[in-house]
Amino acid sequence: EIVLTQSPATLSLSPGERATLSCRASQSVSSLLAWYQKKPGQAPRLVIYDASNRATGIPARFSGSGSETDFTLTISSLEPEDFAVYYCQQRSIWPPTFGPGTKVDIK
């Protein structure tokens, strides 16, 4: 099973700041990595798929990069609605696995 490690566990930032979230895989997942946003009481929302493709309706301030084992989700300028937990997930090797999440909270 592929283990995904996310860092940092918590990122405390102010609106308008840049957020950089990391996801590292225990072995190569090619580019089959997605990022999901999760807010309390809401369903997860796909943000980025296949490492760098924004999902439908996702603002341009979100971008994804990386391949093989190292991936990054960047939020260029945080809006109030962006404060949430972000999970990476791989679908390259069965079973699909999620990382433990990075919480982006308001400083």
Next chain:
Amino acid sequence: QVQLVESGGGLVKPGGSLRLSCAASGFSFSDYYMTWIRQAPGKGLEWVSYISSNGHTIYYADSVKGRFTISRDNSKNSLFLQMNSLRADDTAVYYCARAAPMDVWGQGTTVTVSS
């Protein structure tokens, strides 16, 4: 619009059973693989089960294998999760999602396993 709506959650005693349903609308359900994901209280997301578009390919997480059964009825645009021999650690919000990637999610249904 594209939508998934789960139902069937509730409170059940350890060893009991529940059947979750997920009603799809706004897209061609029979064209898509579907999956169940859960989130236990205070925990992260955990993939549970996966079914191909025609229902012929099915996978389960080790934690539910032998206890849970995923199925679908393409004529009724519906996905199901039969959960037997439930344990306290199955307590979670269960989401159905269109796969893959998981681009459409339901709002979730809560399953609580407690005596």
